[in-house]
Amino acid sequence: MSVIRVKKLIKVYGKDDVVEQALNGVDLTIEKGEFSAIVGPSGSGKTTLLNIIGGLDKADSGSVRVDNVDIGRMSGGERTQFRLHKIGFIFQAYNLLPVLTARENTGFIMQLQGVDAEQRRKRVDKLLHSVGLGDKMDSPPGKMSGGQQQRVAVARALAAKPALVLADEPTANLDSGSSENLLMIMSRLNEEEGTTFVFSTHDMRVIRKARRVVTLEDGKVIKDES
Numbered sequence: 430m431s432v433i434r435v436k437k438l439i440k441v442y443g444k445d446d447v448v449e450q451a452l453n454g455v456d457l458t459i460e461k462g463e464f465s466a467i468v469g470p471s472g473s474g475k476t477t478l479l480n481i482i483g484g485l486d487k488a489d490s491g492s493v494r495v496d497n498v499d500i501g502r503m504s505g506g507e508r509t510q511f512r513l514h515k516i517g518f519i520f521q522a523y524n525l526l527p528v529l530t531a532r533e534n535t536g537f538i539m540q541l542q543g544v545d546a547e548q549r550r551k552r553v554d555k556l557l558h559s560v561g562l563g564d565k566m567d568s569p570p571g572k573m574s575g576g577q578q579q580r581v582a583v584a585r586a587l588a589a590k591p592a593l594v595l596a597d598e599p600t601a602n603l604d605s606g607s608s609e610n611l612l613m614i615m616s617r618l619n620e621e622e623g624t625t626f627v628f629s630t631h632d633m634r635v636i637r638k639a640r641r642v643v644t645l646e647d648g649k650v651i652k653d654e655s
């Protein structure tokens with residue numbers, strides 16, 4: 430079954446004479462278990478597409494089905510629940526809660542999902558170590574670098590074991606060691622738990638690891654290679 434089915438997606442920003450056609454009729458189907466990259470020049474529509482697939486933004490027309498449910502037809506509350514249980518986000522705006530430590534931020538979504546404390550603690554520990562933040566577990570985001578915050582966001586997204594992970598340039602703020610590490614975590618989850626990954630990237634190391642590369646240009650898919 431397809432995890433994502435996008436049809437004729439159109440998104441225009443702005444009004445009147447200053448319109449920006451961010452998506453210009455995108456069709457895209459992603460099957461369960463894919464490890465796929467969306468690439469393309471700056472402004473080609475990658476972030477817009479991921480935002481709409483994740484229900485963070487709305488298309489002007491076209492349809493988006495995630496797990497065979499039309500997210501464009503959901504109410505705000507339904508969409509929030511859907512995201513919480515199905516999708517992990519690794520986005521550039523980290524959205525970490527400033528008053529929580531790395532440990533608490535990482536466990537936050539699991540807590541909302543009702544995972545018990547002991548299980549949460551184990552998984553948070555393991556993930557923070559694997560993203561190289563074993564020594565920062567009790568620090569709040571304000572005491573970390575951008576790349577470290579990004580890694581907390583990664584740990585948080587993966588902690589809840591979502592069926593689908595959407596990542597917008599996940600390695601953009603990471604040094605090469607951390608990028609390698611993150612890629613390893615991602616591909617291990619993909620192989621061992623069947624988690625579907627769709628990520629946008631400019632990073633050649635990430636592109637090389639992808640099993641499918643979809644190229645956007647001017648809001649359209651111009652190439653799709655496995």
Ligand SMILES: Nc1ncnc2c1ncn2[C@@H]1O[C@H](COP(=O)(O)OP(=O)(O)OP(=O)(O)O)[C@@H](O)[C@H]1O
Binds near residue numbers: 443473
């Ligand atoms: N909130 C917004 N308001 C107006 N225009 C926007 C907005 N967000 C994106 N755009 C425009 O839509 C187009 C697609 O932007 P998008 O952010 O999806 O590109 P991108 O492929 O992610 O680029 P990058 O590689 O630089 O991140 C661009 O022309 C951009 O200027």
Ligand SMILES: [Mg+2]
Binds near residue numbers: 475476477
């Ligand atoms: Mg972008």
